[in-house]
Amino acid sequence: MKEPIIAIRDLTVRYGDLSVLNHLNLEVTRGEIMVLLGGSGSGKSTLIRHIIGLERPQAGTVLVQGVDVNRCSARDLTAVRRAMGVVFQEAALFNSLTVQDNVALPLRELTQLAEPVIEIMVYIKLALVGLGDAEQLLPQALSGGMKKRAAVARATAIDPQILIFDEPSAGLDPIVAAEMDELILFLRRMFNMTLLVVTHELASAFRIADRIAMLHGGSLIAVDEKDAFRASTDPRVRQFLDRVPDPVLDSEAFQRHLRQLGGFTGARA
Amino acid sequence: MSLLDRVGRQAIHGLTDVGELSLQFWTGLRATSSVLPIVGKRGHWQAAIRQMLQIGVNALPMVAVVNACAGFIFAMQSGSELRRFGATRFVIDIVAIGFTRELGPLLTAIVVSGRSGSAFSAEIGTMVVTSEIAALKTMAIDPIKMVLAPKYVAAMIMVPCLTIMSSVFGIMAGGVFMYLNANMTFPVYWQAVADTILLRDVLAGLVKSVAFATVIVHVGCLEGFNVRGGPEAVGHSTTSAVVKSTFLVILTDLFFTAVFYITRGL
Numbered sequence: 395m396k397e398p399i400i401a402i403r404d405l406t407v408r409y410g411d412l413s414v415l416n417h418l419n420l421e422v423t424r425g426e427i428m429v430l431l432g433g434s435g436s437g438k439s440t441l442i443r444h445i446i447g448l449e450r451p452q453a454g455t456v457l458v459q460g461v462d463v464n465r466c467s468a469r470d471l472t473a474v475r476r477a478m479g480v481v482f483q484e485a486a487l488f489n490s491l492t493v494q495d496n497v498a499l500p501l502r503e504l505t506q507l508a509e510p511v512i513e514i515m516v517y518i519k520l521a522l523v524g525l526g527d528a529e530q531l532l533p534q535a536l537s538g539g540m541k542k543r544a545a546v547a548r549a550t551a552i553d554p555q556i557l558i559f560d561e562p563s564a565g566l567d568p569i570v571a572a573e574m575d576e577l578i579l580f581l582r583r584m585f586n587m588t589l590l591v592v593t594h595e596l597a598s599a600f601r602i603a604d605r606i607a608m609l610h611g612g613s614l615i616a617v618d619e620k621d622a623f624r625a626s627t628d629p630r631v632r633q634f635l636d637r638v639p640d641p642v643l644d645s646e647a648f649q650r651h652l653r654q655l656g657g658f659t660g661a662r663a
Numbered sequence: 664m665s666l667l668d669r670v671g672r673q674a675i676h677g678l679t680d681v682g683e684l685s686l687q688f689w690t691g692l693r694a695t696s697s698v699l700p701i702v703g704k705r706g707h708w709q710a711a712i713r714q715m716l717q718i719g720v721n722a723l724p725m726v727a728v729v730n731a732c733a734g735f736i737f738a739m740q741s742g743s744e745l746r747r748f749g750a751t752r753f754v755i756d757i758v759a760i761g762f763t764r765e766l767g768p769l770l771t772a773i774v775v776s777g778r779s780g781s782a783f784s785a786e787i788g789t790m791v792v793t794s795e796i797a798a799l800k801t802m803a804i805d806p807i808k809m810v811l812a813p814k815y816v817a818a819m820i821m822v823p824c825l826t827i828m829s830s831v832f833g834i835m836a837g838g839v840f841m842y843l844n845a846n847m848t849f850p851v852y853w854q855a856v857a858d859t860i861l862l863r864d865v866l867a868g869l870v871k872s873v874a875f876a877t878v879i880v881h882v883g884c885l886e887g888f889n890v891r892g893g894p895e896a897v898g899h900s901t902t903s904a905v906v907k908s909t910f911l912v913i914l915t916d917l918f919f920t921a922v923f924y925i926t927r928g929l
Binding site for chain 2: 443446448471472473475476478479480482483484486487488489499500502503504509548
């Protein structure tokens with residue numbers, strides 16, 4: 395078995411009384427594309443924020459390349475973060491900088507490369523995502539898909555070993571979303587990166603994933619190869635895959651609440 | 664919630680603010696070297712120059728108008744009292760010393776707090792909301808070095824410059840008052856001002872202005888970094904930045920004035 399590049403052990407996260415992640419265990423092996431599926435509010439983005447080391451959990455550990463991101467020194471955390479690229483849901487490009495400067499930022503800040511070399515590298519990164527001619531544009535002049543691709547170029551600027559995508563297809567039309575899927579597969583093929591993709595788009599998940607993990611109510615309810623996952627008999631997985639809605643209205647609770655609001659206790663005269 | 668509970672919460676909240684500000688001040692101070700030309704990171708010095716334009720050059724018209732008005736008001740108020748004793752000439756001493764030591768730095772700080780403190784908070788708060796700060800952290804780039812340090816260096820340079828300009832405008836307004844009321848010509852007025860002001864008065868004003876710049880930048884940036892939620896939270900942080908920084912500027916002023924008074928008898 396390959397060694398895990400990301401290992402999450404017994405991760406527990408609470409915001410006040412609200413439990414967001416419950417004793418979560420997950421391993422992502424080097425070079426695989428792991429898709430993290432789950433409905434809204436299932437804890438996917440929270441998990442990502444803990445893997446990146448943006449938040450500290452109440453309990454448990456997150457090991458990235460063997461380093462505990464919540465308990466390591468600042469120097470080790472910097473080294474871990476250099477090995478990771480993150481493409482945020484909103485792209486998170488710097489609005490005051492051109493696309494070129496956005497992609498050049500990590501190269502200027504984290505390396506001693508000369509400016510002409512940085513310019514060449516930026517062009518290569520942008521050309522790889524199909525934005526070679528958008529260097530001088532500001533982010534507000536880009537479409538949703540172009541913003542995501544520019545964010546990919548920035549996230550891959552210093553050649554990370556792990557690339558994390560938070561909802562790469564969110565807000566994109568089906569064609570552009572499919573292009574993003576192909577870009578993800580291309581990145582793995584070209585650079586042999588480990589990719590962790592958070593999504594709730596089933597078509598996208600089954601197109602790109604090697605393995606799929608599913609979060610439900612802060613717990614992992616399934617982690618499997620994509621074909622095995624597709625054949626899962628777990629009722630919660632099936633509900634998600636078959637797109638069966640939860641009942642919107644609990645009629646008994648609704649009537650009870652209405653009676654309380656109206657001052658009726660339930661006893662009829 | 665009981666009164667004791669509420670007081671306790673407020674005390675904890677206040678102490679947390681002080682702790683966060685102290686930590687940020689220390690990391691901000693260490694990060695200033697990254698902004699300096701030649702030894703610093705490329706691009707940071709240019710960012711500081713852009714901030715200098717925003718904080719200093721663009722604020723100059725407002726600082727000029729506010730201080731000229733305040734100078735004239737100050738001269739009229741003191742002149743109306745001193746005239747009764749035939750001591751109108753002392754308006755020069757009051758305006759010159761008042762602006763150099765006190766009003767110049769204070770009014771400049773209030774203008775900069777309203778213009779730039781709120782802008783820092785809104786800019787950083789928006790960066791938090793749009794995940795730009797999170798993106799910086801994930802790229803192993805320290806937001807304090809990248810975002811705060813250029814603003815801090817720019818403010819440390821420009822707020823003292825603005826303070827000198829504001830004192831000049833305030834004192835000039837006093838000169839206009841003296842010309843209109845006592846037919847005192849400007850060369851005579853400036854000579855009287857030069858005889859009144861000591862170097863330590865100027866230095867006292869400049870020390871205060873550096874302290875005010877520190878307060879404004881750190882409070883504005885901290886409010887921005889602490890934004891949680893959406894655009895409404897950015898609005899709250901902007902208001903909070905102006906209110907807190909103005910309050911802290913006045914407290915800092917009190918502290919320095921007391922120190923100067925005790926140590927030098929100013």
